[in-house]
Amino acid sequence: MKSLKLQRSGPYLVMAPGIILLLLFAIYPFVFLLKISFQEYSPINAVNPFVGWDNYKELFQSKIFWNALWVTAVFVFCTVFLEFVIGFGLAVILNRLTVGQRIYQSIILLPIAMAPTVVGLMFRFMMNEQYGVLNYFAEMFGFSRTAWLSDLNYALPALVLTDVWQWTPFMMIILLAGLKGLPDEPYEAALIDGASSWQSFRYITIPQMSRIIYIALLLRTIDAFRIYDTIYMMTKGGPLTKTSTLSWIVYDRGIKFLDFGYGAAICVVMLILVVSLITFILKKIDLFEVGNRT
Template identity: 40%
Template sequence: MRRGVKRNEIRTGWYFVLPSLIVLTAVVAAPLVFALLMSFYHYTFVNPRFNFFAGLENYIHALENRYFWTSLWVTLKFVVLVVAIEFTIGFAVALALNRNIKFKRFYYTVLTIPLLMSPVSVGLIWKMFLHPDLGILNYFLSLLGVQPFNWLSDHKMAFWSVLMVDVWQQVSFMILLLLAGLSGLPREPYEAAKIDGAREVQQFFFITLPLMRPVISVALILRTIFAFRTYDLIYVLTRGGPGVSTEVLSYFIYRRTFMGLKPAEAAATSYILLIIIFALVILAFKYIYKSAEE
């Protein structure tokens, strides 16, 4: 009797999960398989067929392209900086919001607004703010007697402008995730530390950080993966320019597909990017498991 009931429950569960699995297969799995096949063939828009097997030729051409390595360097620099800045700001704000302060709900609402906005709309808004002549940032700088900046057309400033916009939108994710971890920490270790005369700085380094290590690891892994996938924000703000100063791998793949008209090579590049992300995630999880065992 119990087995029959359990089977019915499992079957009912599968009925609920099946629509999502079908959608995921159609939207995620099918394009991944198609791109993988494409990367091993001489697939073009002129001849969109899997007739001529190329082996690893597309991967070799991708790795021989000097712009691939330039884009990889820009991507790694962008990911490291954006994750580090967002984590630092996020942890500081999360610690502040974890205290007994007024208007907490208001702050939570403000923090969720950037996350609810699409990267395209964020990019369009900030593109107006960063306009060299009509932008609000240069207007306020002019009131202070500072010369206006070419935020998106200067070779160096463009990278930092894109970084600033991404931090503005995504730092809320880091804050809310770390805040959830902080709110779930047990109070007993802190009470014992206070009795022993430990200061807040000591409590942070010897209690908060060790207890928050799993949450911190997950937050860093998720933001790293999302940062590697940054595309739409750069497309709207700079189109990878000036030159290739903001061309991350995601935008490089787009450019090779629709401007270079080499979809097979772009598919190979996308799988190289996927391998890099997987390698980083595996290393991160190994570190988490090692830390948990210790």
């Protein structure tokens, strides 16, 4: 009898540590975040009154929020698109190499090993108007010096360039793993039928890689939404609000000025946006899988 009870409770005992960790580090913080988003919450206040939807009303009436939402959308779209295109190109090239593939792969992956704060500081020096290496080479080719990080037109592209440099290898390694897992038979059949390299890529590689592509886009999109440390090291949300993303105004308003309730409301909105995007991409993956089965 005891052995039967132990056998039945065994799976629950095995899962218990994971469930406890999930409660401590995921569910409880989310419930606490949701709770304080309806409060005028500050760690220095003895009483944190309930204000209902006031934080959300103030949020949606704020021009700073809508500007941050637009900047975040532009940043996420540009970085993920460029990283996908460049990463896919590098993955295809590396997949076709027969000599020195691992050496080139190791060199390309170096940016991922660097902390975002280090990358941000490095690019901040490189883009300095007076002694930055980018302006040095610009002058060599006859161009004038540019204030990359303080110019209203170049600050956001400079952040995009920095993020693309660091995270394109991440996209590349996922897509390269997918390419290496593709079967050779469809390509051999296409070669016999006289298909060109582009036709094989368009009608064989892309369809077979669709699920991997969606997963790579999903992972990078989620991560791009969270950008903060690079902005802190390079622009601090400026000039004006040209590089103020949602995650930056969470820090600037919620932490810097100790308005945790307002910052929590922004985090909840960000969570809704990211979950909606994840749901959309996962549905695309499921539709593709169903299409393959039929």
